[in-house]
Amino acid sequence: MSLDVQIEYESDIDELIERYSSLSFLKSIQLRADASISWDRESGTTYDLQVIFIGKTGYGKSTTLNSIIGNRVFETNDVSSCTKKLHSAEYKLHSKKPYYFSLCDLPGVGESTEADERYLEWYRDILLKSNCVVYVLRADQRDFTIDEKIFSSLFQNQAEKKKVIIALNYADKVEPINRKYPFQPSEAQLINLRNRVNQVSQVFDIQRGNILFYSAGEQYNMKILINAIRGIIQQQYKLLR
Ligand SMILES: Nc1nc2c(ncn2[C@@H]2O[C@H](COP(=O)(O)OP(=O)(O)O)[C@@H](O)[C@H]2O)c(=O)[nH]1
Ligand SMILES: [Mg+2]
Known part of the structure; x- marks a missing residue:
């Protein structure tokens, strides 16, 4: 199966760096025209x-990507998203070469274990080509059985888990819900959020440093998410050198 990508948004990396200055390091990364990232x-x-x-x-x-981009380009509440297609936002890294920083949405993972098995190889191909994987879960979720099953079939060892961030969205919906605006978690919520991180760390066998909580809907901790992505990419490029 080919890797079909639908580009939803295209811009220059400077636009993204303007929003997140911590991404300015992207301008100095030397990409190579290598088949493994083509x-x-x-x-x-x-x-x-x-x-x-x-x-x-x-x-x-989709809400997370829109929040990062600063534009509503990805359709939210999209129930037809089971189609196996990648949707992306592309930021040009180089004025003359076809080098991009790409944020990509792979929808529908975990919809049904049957479908996941059928697409497993396809998923793994895409993951192999990815520098960083943001595995989105919900912080207000208690039972991770199905997600963990899929996760462990996608990432089979610690080396593969190295590029994974588990991002717990919906931090605003963690008990006890508060109505502060803009959203900030209460002390009691923070305790529950940290407990959730510990639980996820154990269930998914992934170090706590690679787990974070945020809210795309409330734009809370978006910079933390961006910094985590930066950390993974920087680590990789140090290893490659
Ligand atoms: N309360 C709350 N709602 C959210 C948050 N993030 C997304 N949503 C809502 O969840 C619904 C599904 O989001 P969407 O981005 O389409 O999910 P996707 O299917 O994973 O792409 C939308 O109605 C969003 O507004 C969040 O952090 N908090
Ligand atoms: Mg979506």
Whole structure:
């Protein structure tokens, strides 16, 4: 199966750096025109620094991407999203070469275990091509059985987990709900959020440093999420050198 990508948004990396100055390091990364990071687009072959968002429909992937981009380009509450297609936002890294920083939404993972098994190889191909994987879950969720099952089939060892961030969205819906505006968690909520991080760390066997909580809907901790993505990419580029 080919990796079909629908580009929803295209801009220059400077625009994103203006929103998140911690991403300015992207301008100094030297990409190589290497097959391991190449993507076939209508416009030709591109080489991408690829961040991919995966998780069940309704967990808030599109909202997260819109919040990062600062524009409503990804459709939210999209129930038809089970189609196996990648949706992306592309930021040009280089004025002359086809190098991009790409944020990509892979919808529908975890919809049904049957479908997931069928697409597992396809998912794993995409993950192999990704520099950073943001695995979106909900902080107000208690039972992670199904998500963990899919997670462990996608990431089979610690080396593969190294590029994964588990991002717990919906921090605003964690008990006891408060109505502060703009949203800030109460002390009691923070305790529950930290407990959730510990639980997820154990269930998914992933270190706490790679787990964070945020709210895309309330724009809370978005910078924390961006910094986590930065950390993964920086670590990779140090290892590659
Ligand atoms: N309360 C709350 N709602 C959210 C949050 N993030 C997303 N949503 C809502 O969840 C619904 C599904 O979000 P969407 O981005 O379409 O999820 P996707 O299917 O994973 O792409 C939408 O109605 C969003 O407004 C959040 O942090 N808090
Ligand atoms: Mg979506």
